Amino acid sequence: MAKYKTHLLVCGGTGCRASLSDTIVDKLKQEIDANHLTDEVQVVMTGCFGFCEKGPIVKIMPDNTFYTQVKPEDAKLIIQEHIIKGRKVERLLYKDPVREEFVSDSKDMQFYQKQVRIALRNCGFIDPENLDEAIARDAYMALGKILTEMTPERAIKEIKDSGLRGRGGGGFPTGLKWEITRKSEADQKYIVCNADEGDPGAFMDRSILEGDPHTVLEAMAIAGYCIGASKGLIYVRAEYPLAIHRLKIAIKQAREFGLLGNNIFGTDFSFDVEMRYGAGAFVCGEETALIHSMEGERGEPTLKPPFPSVKGYLGKPTSVNNVETFANIPPIILKGAQWFASIGTEKSKGTKVFALAGKINNVGLIEVPMGTTLREVIYEIGGGIKNGKKFKAVQTGGPSGGCLTEKHLDVPIDYDNLVGAGSMMGSGGMIVLDEDDCMVSMAKFFLDFTVEESCGKCAPCRIGNKRLNELLERITKGEGTMDDLTRLRNMSHVIKDTSLCGLGQSSPNPVLSTLDNFWNEYLDHVQEHKCTAGVCKDLMTYFIVEDNCVGCTACARACPVGAITGERKQVHFINPSVCIKCGACMDRCKFDAVIIK
Amino acid sequence: MSRIKVKLKEKDVLKLKEICKEFNNEPGELINVLHRSQEHFGYLPAEIQEVVAQELNISLAKVYGVVTFYSFFTMVPKGKHPISICTGTACYVRGAENVLHEFKKQLKIEVGQTTGDGKFSLSCLRCVGACGLAPVVMIGEKTYGRVSPDGVADILKEYAE
């Protein structure tokens, strides 16, 4: 790639592709052809840049120009202006919302300034379908290093010393897991990459697989060497077609180059990787369920012990590791445990990738050192709350996590602090909520999810979560009682205390954490029959404010059920017993006369 | 034991056998086989499950147990344009419920159903990894971002013949 002077990196992440980034690539190539620049300028489709909110992204190297919300028709302009005339297209640059200035170099963007990219180091920099580009950025160097310079024990020690903990949610020390698996004796062992990522609102594993598949393959081979396995399996969600596509290409390339297969780097170490597909069951992210699913069974968890590291896939010792965990391995091997351990907090080392979403300005994928505070993440990287609304809470850990509030904003994020604050790291979903979000509904939303995803094997989760959900439903309808609130708490504790697997053991967390942090909101629903956020339909009445109504009749025409009466130019009136609370009148009224009470 | 009358054509049975063969008729490959079969036939009706069970030498009850466990597998044919609404957290907090409601209203079907003309089917999924565009809707392979209830009619219009 050395001969090109300029590289146009176009985001090929799911978000940007959904906004036609592949057409942008085609258009850019056409323009380059038309201007006879094919020898100088190269277009590369990369993985996600992380800044999905403002996608599609086109980044120009070497000058780090960061164009956002590019449309296919902008291709001509970019080539004409930027490439040929050397002038940046200001309109497409990112505009800092605080300073109100265009930022031309991505290094100056606040979004990236606080980030430290280890797991995501290659995402957005390389063409994930091109092995040469990965190799140019050191892919498979770590594998070469351990195969030629390190014993498995030495390599495991390196990982242990780095302090790396599993990024799949549990936070179990990775080196220790490998050591246990190494010590379990068997004729065959397996390395499994958990790429099931079922947390609704998390997409970091997907982005790594799509943006840098070779790092995962390399790390799996390293893990295989460490535990003594010659076979690796990637269990990936069938809902991730792009990730699957790129993984398949990567596996093929690695095999062709002898980076997978027999006698890798001429050593006597052999390792190969196969793909397995999930089929839409969140619980299959749980490692024992995942193993059963790979064996062709219903994805039901089984009791631990025995742990997979002792008795896993086909009854053989198996180390199950998360995608992001793997992505951290090669840099640790190359740069050393000390380097990695110097980042982060005392008990949580390195960085963590978060999928930042919800009511926040910069939705996207970020990677920050452990110990960064929520405030930094939300206000500096995330650019604050959307539409100037008030921050209410941030939900971390997905359906197994909890809500953190204003008072937790300055807590340094790491495994233990999040648990201490009543939530958890989980896989790294981070959903920001504002004043328009009802916390009872939010708890119910997560319970809906767990009820749908419960495997049904154990009674507390199968039935208990359903009952919790029914109670929440009643509360959102204004039918809850104070007794129900007491029961919610007791049921939640029992479900946590007695469920078989992590799903049930954590499913009541959103309920408990909202009860703890937003007790008043529950009281409002139960005692006042009010949903202050205006989300619970059954608790709302649409009402026309006399003083504001000018009698334009727009609302009456919009109402699907004819609930609004009133003469032209006269104040209108909503009949609450007819109204179905669809909100159409409110949307339509230009005079803010329709309000919710 | 009554027999399931297999309503498949011979070439379909051969295709299924070929798929199973590809995976060495290993019982452990059941899920891969089902994936491939659904890819080919669009859905997994009883007779397909019967052939798979026989080929892999596993009980039919087990095949059915697996098919009904995973939400990705379906025993009813999907519409020509399957619509999936993302109801992941990011999409939910940005109003996916209302979008879903609008689709239901316009298509006059519930989640899990297919329109009478077989054109659209409606389902929900959780996070397609495009949270930046929330709320997200997928129709077939195509992703629509920042969908609002008002925009639903326009999206559907794209599929009018």
Added chain:
Amino acid sequence: MEKIKVKIDNHTLEVEKGTSILNAAKAAGIYIPTLCHMEMKDIGIDHKPGGCRICSVEVSGRRNLAPACATETADGMEVNTHSMRVINARRTIMEFILSDHPKDCLICPKSGDCDLQNMAIKLGIRQIPGQEFAAMSTYKTDESPSIIRDLDKCIMCRRCETMCNDLQTVGALSAFNRGFMSAVGPAFQMDIEDSPCTFCGQCVAVCPTGALTEHDHTRDVINALANPKKTVIVQTAPAVRAALGEEFGMPAGTLVTGQMVTALRELGFHYIFDTDFAADLTIMEEGTEFLDRLTKFLNGDKEVKMPILTSCCPAWVNFFEHNFPEMKDIPSTARSPQQMFGSIAKTYFADKINVKREDLVVVSIMPCLAKKYEAQRDEFKVNGNPDVDIVLSTRELARLIKQANLNLANLPESDFDHPLGESTGAAVIFGVTGGVIEAATRTAYEIYTGKSLPRISFDQLRGFEGIRAASVDLNGFELKIGIAHGLGNARKLLEDIKAGRSEFHAIEIMSCPGGCIGGGGQPLHHNNTDILKARIQAIYSEDDKKVIRKSHENPYIIKLYEEFLGKPLSHKSHELLHTNYFDRSSKIEIS
């Protein structure tokens, strides 16, 4: 074995490493309630899915509660089996389970012997908070001739699945759906009758609730007995007498033959007969068929198939018709004793007492649910009239006796009626695994060698292992015999035959663990295999007590051949006592 120290409540004890908390507690005399767990080591079952969580206990140092059934003890472990945290959890879980369970106890067939009901009583559940708005998971009810499935009562303990798939290898059942709507049943939630189910009833035998029960036919018997136009006769299978007493509080292994006969007489049956008579008849037919085949085989006849397999267990017949249709000409063609009895009753006996076939009602009392199905097979009907009209399980008979206010324990003993009530010790051991082949050997030996047996019991054929092999010296010829109980074990022997690996000349197969004494219609053993063993002992003791212990010496059998059948394998025998089998495997038919 390594020993470890544990503290459970206030008991400190030493247990073997690997012992579960549940078993350690049991050793200390502490009862921990369980629902889903099922341990029957003797037949290779250790079912602990950890699903019900009723057995939750507190283990110090552990974040959450532990399921005692599936958690191993560790050295120094301290367990509290009834802290308030535990009691609260147990009750809350029980409330959850009951909130999704019909409150049908008053009319539920399991009532009184239901593990779930007992648990509710034990835990003192008095209300189910939120029941008013609790959604219930409901499914269609499925009635087959043998089994009724009411999955609304299923608690997902998965015991049936383990029995059907692991023990029996039938694979009729699987958990389906996920979460709240999951339950266990056949593919596509089809009726069990359309599935590969053999009606062995082992799932019913272990279901802790009323989700799986026998199809109750007691009402039909009452109607028949109340009908003055009908002559109602009854036959009782050997295994019934060794278990019926349990339903009346007697210890397992109590023989109640005489009391049972009196009870049946009190109930108003016109003739009380014994299936044992037909068992003797079976030996005559099956034994002769065997000797016939064996002789041909030894003479080098290539056409003849070896080994011969017994055919008196209808679930086993269903099993090979479904799974090994290509081998359907290997088993003996002899009908089961129940059906032999029925056809002799409706011909020979009906003529004798001068009653029209249609007016004679033949009732069977069986340890078995498959027999309910068997009696309805078309091959066993004449002009639509079945040879056996109604089949009751041991449990149903107990119900009938209780309805008549009879206390079995207080009844005097009495004898079966003649002629179809006379039997030998060889017949009674049909009720246990190995019994049929032992009975056949007693007769075959004497006929083949022309000598009388030096010792009547063949101890080498007895036992509880799933597959057993023995050989008997027949005048220098070594007869090799195989025995399997449980269909999973039967499958292994069949695979051997199929692969040409089998050395046996004769094989006995019984579908239920322990043979018919462990049948699906017997009093519930609540996973205690000691009960099965006690029943086996009872059966052997009845054999020992019998004066005549060889089928060919039964005087009424001799008379039956003289008066009616001629000789074994005669034309008449073939017509009335033999059958043929069908290919009932599922096939892919191309349209």
